[in-house]
Every structure is written in C-alpha cells, then in structure tokens.
Amino acid sequence: MPTAIIADDERLMRDQLRLRLGQAWPELEIIGEAKNGDEAIELVDQLKPDFTFLDIRMPGKTGMEAAQVIGNKSRIVFVTAYDSHAVEAFERGAVDYVLKPPEHERLLITVERLKTHLSKPALDVNSSVTAMLSQLAEKITAKPTYLQWIQASIGQDLRMIPVEEILFFRSDEKYTCVQTAKYEALIRKPVRDLAEELDPSLFWQIHRATLVNVNAIEGVTRDIRGRHLVLIKGKTDKLEVSRSFLHLFKQM
Structure with a gap:
C-alpha cells in the first residue's frame, strides 16, 4: 500500500486534502501530518513515506526549502494556491503538484501521475529540480500574498x-x-x-x-x-x- 504524509500549516487544509485524497486514491495511506517544513523533514526520516505533500508557504522552513533537504528520500508533491503562470514551473519540472483548494477531477489527474512514479526511484530534488524551484520562487515572490479563499465550517462540513x-x-x-x-x-x-x-x-x-x-x-x-x-x-x-x-x- 502506498504511503504519504501531508505538510501544511493550516489544519483545515490538511483535513481537506486528506479527505480528497481518500476519495481519489483509497489505497493511499496517510501516515503522518506536519505543520511546517521542519516537521515534514523529521517525519520523512522517521516514516519514509512514498510521497510527501508539501505546502509551498509554511512557517519555519517553506515547502521548497524542505524539499531540498528531503531530496530523494520521498517523492515530492507540492501543494500550491498559485495560478497557471506559476504552475508552468511544475509542468517543466520533475515533481508533482496539487492546486488549492483540491478539486476532485483535477486531483484524479494528479493521482494517475503519482501512481506512475511508484515504479520509478524518488528524484533527488537538490540536483534535478533546483532550477525549477528557483523559477517558481521568483514568480511567487512577485505576487501579492493576500488570502484568495477562506476555509470555514458549516456544521460538520468544511x-x-x-x-x-x-x-x-x-x-x-x-x-x-x-x-x-x-x-x-x-x-x-x-x-x-x-x-x-x-x-x-x-x-x-x-x-x-x-x-x-x-x-x-x-x-x-x-x-x-x-x-x-x-x-x-x-x-x-x-x-x-x-x-x-x-x-x-x-x-x-
């Protein structure tokens, strides 16, 4: 059974991604959650997940900084709220990505990509994706950081x-x-x-x-x-x- 951890500083987003992944890929086992990049690095060392879902912006180490430390210990999947211009960097890179908020149809496409990665070795982010991370960082820092959506509760629903x-x-x-x-x-x-x-x-x-x-x-x-x-x-x-x-x- 494939395994994964989720790293995001917002609990509601972790819950939402866990729920959506469970619907799109029931066989994927979420074995841990982290609130920042430092915790994600520790969990990867402890649990050795097949995939690590990393929010790009987190306190402490960001998702991009954590990815460079994780290297080839786990297959990186970035979680991002940024638009298609920033996503171009992912398309040309060798890591995968999930857009916020995770929508079922789009997540199904991502899941199919991730399944193909299981038969391949995890990529060394340090050596193979540094240029992509640099390009993405430039696009992100040039954009305002205002909230684009709110995660709110209506009864038991998010x-x-x-x-x-x-x-x-x-x-x-x-x-x-x-x-x-x-x-x-x-x-x-x-x-x-x-x-x-x-x-x-x-x-x-x-x-x-x-x-x-x-x-x-x-x-x-x-x-x-x-x-x-x-x-x-x-x-x-x-x-x-x-x-x-x-x-x-x-x-x-």
Whole structure:
C-alpha cells in the first residue's frame, strides 16, 4: 500500500486534502501530518513515506526549502494556491503538484501521475529540480500574498470560500462569522488577523470586530443614536462603523 504524509500549516487544509485524497486514491495511506517544513523533514526520516505533500508557504522552513533537504528520500508533491503562470514551473519540472483548494477531477489527474512514479526511484530534488524551484520562487515572490479563499465550517462540513464571494466578516468573543450572499459559516481566526491577510483594497475594517467587502456596500446611513451603519447589498444586515474608521466613507 502506498504511503504519504501531508505538510501544511493550516489544519483545515490538511483535513481537506486528506479527505480528497481518500476519495481519489483509497489505497493511499496517510501516515503522518506536519505543520511546517521542519516537521515534514523529521517525519520523512522517521516514516519514509512514498510521497510527501508539501505546502509551498509554511512557517519555519517553506515547502521548497524542505524539499531540498528531503531530496530523494520521498517523492515530492507540492501543494500550491498559485495560478497557471506559476504552475508552468511544475509542468517543466520533475515533481508533482496539487492546486488549492483540491478539486476532485483535477486531483484524479494528479493521482494517475503519482501512481506512475511508484515504479520509478524518488528524484533527488537538490540536483534535478533546483532550477525549477528557483523559477517558481521568483514568480511567487512577485505576487501579492493576500488570502484568495477562506476555509470555514458549516456544521460538520468544511467549505472553501473564495474571498470575493464574502460580504463581510464579524467576530464575537470566540468565532468569526463569514457571511456570503447564500450562507453563513464560522472560523476561529479573529478580525485583527484577517485584516492583515486580506487585500485592503477589497476589504475595509470598519470596526474592531468587522471587515466588509467594499463591493458589497450599498450605502451608509445613521440611526437615531447618530451611529453610522453600513448597508449591505441584498441583505438586511447593518454594520456599525467605529469613529476611527469613518474616514473611509468621506468620499462616498
């Protein structure tokens, strides 16, 4: 039975990839998970998996740095959110890749590629793919690092939500509500962290607990207490604007 480990700093993404791989390749046994590149290197030495799924961006050692250390101890599969221009580097290289979020049809293609690798020796990343990694690094560093989607829970299900579909985020003491036009989901990441990871030209922070998609703003009104409230297109929600963020609406 072929074996693999998954390395990604986001637990929900590890869970999602484990689930999708189980559907696309039931015979593949996931024997370990890592939160960063250093843990991935340790697991490869301990467990000797056939495949190592490495997220490109992780704290500590990145996926690319970990791959260079792992070398030919395991067959590398990069997990990436980057677009087709960056993926060109993978197509010309000798390692494989999975796009985030993992979609079933695309993952089936990847699985077929990986099955053919089982009959071949693992590639020494240091000697054979260094140029590809360098090219990919240049493409990635030239791109903004803003979040492109949010991994959120709806009951027991995990949903991958493109950020442009999100109308607003609103936090309480424990969770952050992710509101789209069709449904509401929950995440544990607070608004203060989201504000640093989302494109500020797309999402405005209007309150310490609220971020709003500028494309979802219908207008701003005042209530009888003089508070400024943001109106959301197609929704009845009214989001309070703190005084420190009123300057965002001076030109509206």
